[in-house]
Amino acid sequence: MWYFMLHSGVHATIAGVLLAFAIPFTNGGEKSPSYILQHFLHKPVAFFILPLFAVANTCIAIGDTWQSGLGQTNSLGIIAGLVIGKPLGIFLFSFIGAGLGLCVLPSDLKWKNIIGAGFLGGIGFTMSIFVTLLAFDNDDMVNNSKIAIIIASFIAGLIGFIFLKMTLKTPYEKDEII
Secondary structure (H helix, E strand, O other): OHHHHHHHOOOOHHHHHHHHHHOOOOOOOOOOHHHHHHHHHHHHHHHHHHHHHHHHOOOOOOOOOHHHHOOOHHHHHHHHHHHHHHHHHHHHHHHHHHHOOOOOOOOOOOHHHHHHHHHHHOOOHHHHHHHHHHHOOOHHHHHHHHHHHHHHHHHHHHHHHHHHHHHOOOHHHHHHHO
């Protein structure tokens, strides 16, 4: 369907919209075709299709010397900003907000959980690339910045995942406390 829509002159994304309208929703329960299809496609889309789409749309030209671009000041600044600055900023603003009484930390969370969530905030893929395109005119600098964004986002996401995996209680552990 996508292929024929693409070659008909109609934008191919319309094929996805039309296909979604054609899937029976019935009552929306767990036995409905749309529910079954959604749960069947969730992991492939989340872990393969969406990351592949994101990387393909960055239009990164990876040359022979891409590693040398990581030592440039703009690349180091991007990596430091996403891996250190975003988690620190999220934690500090949350802490200050709670200290001023603007918000309250939920009873089942600890400040170390906010640090882990802050690292996940370092996955600054889309807006970071948008800002890079606005900030730099030099194609090499743009490409080096995009590579730095991908590496920093991966590092921040990995640290956040590991940190939260170690600090958050599993649902089973919560039941034991109660």
